Amino acid sequence: MKDVTFGQYYPVDSFVHKCDPRMKILFLIGYLVAVFLSADFYGLAACAAVLVLCVAFSRVPVKSVLRSVKGVLFLIVFTAILNLLFYRGETTVVIADVPLRWWIFNITVEGIRFMIFVMCRIFMLVMISAVLTLTTTPVSLTDGLESLLTPLKWIRVPVHALALIMSIALRMIPTLMDEIERIMNAQRARGADFSHGGPVKRVKAIIPVLVPLLLSALRRAEELGDAMEARCYTGSRTRTRYKKLTFTWRDLLLALLLAALIAGVVLMNVYLPPIL
Amino acid sequence: MRIRAEHLNYTYNPGTEFAVQALKDVSLTIEEGEFFGVVGHTGSGKSTFIQHLNGLILQPSAQKKYKPKKPKKGAPVPPPSLLHVGDFDLLDKKTDFRALRAKVGMVFQYPEHQLFAETVFDDVAFGLKNFAKEPLKGETVERAVKDALETVGLDYAAIKDRSPFDLSGGQKRRVAIAGVIVTRPEVLVLDEPAAGLDPLGKRELMSLLHRLHADWCKTVVFVSHDMDEVAQNCSRVAVFADGGVKYTLTPRELFSRFGDLEELGLELPAAAKVARLLHEKGIDIESDCTPDGFADAAAAYLSSLRKETPAQPRDGEGGQA
Ligand SMILES: Nc1ncnc2c1ncn2[C@@H]1O[C@H](COP(=O)(O)OP(=O)(O)O)[C@@H](O)[C@H]1O
Numbered sequence: 001m002k003d004v005t006f007g008q009y010y011p012v013d014s015f016v017h018k019c020d021p022r023m024k025i026l027f028l029i030g031y032l033v034a035v036f037l038s039a040d041f042y043g044l045a046a047c048a049a050v051l052v053l054c055v056a057f058s059r060v061p062v063k064s065v066l067r068s069v070k071g072v073l074f075l076i077v078f079t080a081i082l083n084l085l086f087y088r089g090e091t092t093v094v095i096a097d098v099p100l101r102w103w104i105f106n107i108t109v110e111g112i113r114f115m116i117f118v119m120c121r122i123f124m125l126v127m128i129s130a131v132l133t134l135t136t137t138p139v140s141l142t143d144g145l146e147s148l149l150t151p152l153k154w155i156r157v158p159v160h161a162l163a164l165i166m167s168i169a170l171r172m173i174p175t176l177m178d179e180i181e182r183i184m185n186a187q188r189a190r191g192a193d194f195s196h197g198g199p200v201k202r203v204k205a206i207i208p209v210l211v212p213l214l215l216s217a218l219r220r221a222e223e224l225g226d227a228m229e230a231r232c233y234t235g236s237r238t239r240t241r242y243k244k245l246t247f248t249w250r251d252l253l254l255a256l257l258l259a260a261l262i263a264g265v266v267l268m269n270v271y272l273p274p275i276l
Numbered sequence: 277m278r279i280r281a282e283h284l285n286y287t288y289n290p291g292t293e294f295a296v297q298a299l300k301d302v303s304l305t306i307e308e309g310e311f312f313g314v315v316g317h318t319g320s321g322k323s324t325f326i327q328h329l330n331g332l333i334l335q336p337s338a339q340k341k342y343k344p345k346k347p348k349k350g351a352p353v354p355p356p357s358l359l360h361v362g363d364f365d366l367l368d369k370k371t372d373f374r375a376l377r378a379k380v381g382m383v384f385q386y387p388e389h390q391l392f393a394e395t396v397f398d399d400v401a402f403g404l405k406n407f408a409k410e411p412l413k414g415e416t417v418e419r420a421v422k423d424a425l426e427t428v429g430l431d432y433a434a435i436k437d438r439s440p441f442d443l444s445g446g447q448k449r450r451v452a453i454a455g456v457i458v459t460r461p462e463v464l465v466l467d468e469p470a471a472g473l474d475p476l477g478k479r480e481l482m483s484l485l486h487r488l489h490a491d492w493c494k495t496v497v498f499v500s501h502d503m504d505e506v507a508q509n510c511s512r513v514a515v516f517a518d519g520g521v522k523y524t525l526t527p528r529e530l531f532s533r534f535g536d537l538e539e540l541g542l543e544l545p546a547a548a549k550v551a552r553l554l555h556e557k558g559i560d561i562e563s564d565c566t567p568d569g570f571a572d573a574a575a576a577y578l579s580s581l582r583k584e585t586p587a588q589p590r591d592g593e594g595g596q597a
């Protein structure tokens with residue numbers, strides 16, 4: 001449970017935490033649409049404003065949300081550089097009478113514009129996803145997904161089983177993390193060294209952790225299966241839920257915000273003059 | 277090696293939403309040669325403390341990236357912490373923690389879950405090979421593994437080539453303990469070594485620990501839930517509560533502190549329990565915590581009664597304590 005912010009629930013009580021997970025998932029999808037519809041910086045600014053609202057009303061420290069961007073920083077920089085160098089624009093940038101064009105590289109004004117766009121888009125996507133996972137427990141997230149995917153049940157997709165598999169997997173991540181730490185400590189006490197030596201040595205050093213970990217995962221799986229069977233779990237269609245998802249005024253607000261964002265972006269695309 | 281801790285604090289996940297202060301101002305000295313018990317309710321910090329003893333949990337000041345912070349002006353200065361095991365200073369990041377681990381053996385709770393190798397022999401030899409400064413000769417390894425397995429009460433020839441996963445639960449635990457003691461640590465630390473064993477298994481394990489203490493590891497520190505186990509075996513006992521050491525007692529003191537112990541939600545040793553019930557009925561018997569000791573003290577008490585009131589006429593039932 002150490003440095004895995006991405007997908008880690010941040011337990012505080014807030015407006016966003018209390019929203020229905022289904023609405024939050026729909027909001028995420030709608031937000032992605034808005035980000036990609038934005039043809040100019042007006043639209044991006046509107047999306048950014050909504051993002052700021054979301055972070056503010058989630059009461060999660062900005063630092064924790066930003067930490068999830070750190071994981072994809074490399075991706076952002078990489079795509080930015082590719083776009084900068086290879087975008088097929090028309091007006092090459094000229095600095096001190098030297099056009100920035102060399103071999104197959106060509107830095108253009110359009111390229112720079114597009115690069116900024118791509119960076120902003122990835123950044124916002126990651127941030128909004130982080131807000132979702134920080135404010136929604138994995139269990140309610142899968143509940144929401146299952147509920148949203150109900151139509152697939154009509155064409156015989158085992159949505160319920162898939163959702164169950166996912167929620168058990170998510171539920172087990174912290175348990176396995178603890179387990180890994182415990183086993184590593186036990187082997188470290190017997191002189192195992194995980195942080196020195198070349199790649200071959202390091203891979204070899206993992207075996208004494210991996211074997212007990214797999215065994216314990218299997219043992220847990222078996223126990224969980226037995227426990228579920230002992231409580232007569234069959235995954236039948238008539239199963240009812242302990243926690244019912246309900247829409248509230250919060251979700252209505254969220255829906256309105258989303259509608260306003262998408263409409264705003266479309267209108268700005270049509271009516272406002274382009275920058276650059 | 278003497279173990280000395282003073283004003284030790286430890287917080288898991290410091291500075292985050294998940295911060296838990298697991299140790300609060302722990303001060304404790306364990307002398308060389310002791311058979312030392314650690315008791316306390318679940319979550320009282322026992323495991324956190326003992327994992328400090330071989331550097332598996334490092335204090336911030338012992339971590340590689342540690343930079344001393346300037347103390348804030350006006351803030352109260354906490355008393356300086358200290359943690360020494362023999363000559364090792366565990367608060368210093370320059371300490372060689374691997375060398376420390378070779379001297380301080382650690383048996384975790386359910387140690388059988390750390391077995392991994394294809395044969396019992398390989399598993400027991402794992403620690404030996406890890407700590408060796410240069411590659412060991414085959415016969416050296418063989419002799420050490422044989423000694424360790426026989427000390428924990430297993431038949432070397434019969435078991436060395438078997439898979440550790442085919443053994444019974446009790447055998448697995450013995451193999452795991454052999455894998456720790458094979459390096460002949462001076463201090464052996466065990467976290468609830470008897471957890472999940474049946475009464476016979478528990479008794480065998482305690483006698484194994486006594487054997488180890490007698491001629492293998494000078495100092496033995498063990499965590500237990502079972503007050504009787506601790507009271508009957510240890511030279512001294514530390515009682516943990518809410519992250520701190522509440523008392524450090526000898527078994528005899530443990531016997532007479534029942535009020536304090538019950539307040540902490542701890543089970544009394546059986547002998548102390550009976551003594552307390554008698555105390556409520558107005559009879560005071562002083563003894564240690566072993567059933568034998570209590571029986572002796574009770575017998576002495578009863579025979580002294582008999583001398584005081586000789587040859588009473590029998591009317592009705594004779595009361596029995
Ligand atoms: N790896 C960990 N991460 C966070 N908190 C922990 C961790 N290990 C233990 N704790 C917490 O520290 C406290 C002391 O735990 P522990 O030392 O295991 O107690 P004990 O062994 O006496 O039951 C508990 O509140 C526990 O929840």
Ligand SMILES: [Mg+2]
Nearest residue numbers: 322323324467
């Ligand atoms: Mg413990």
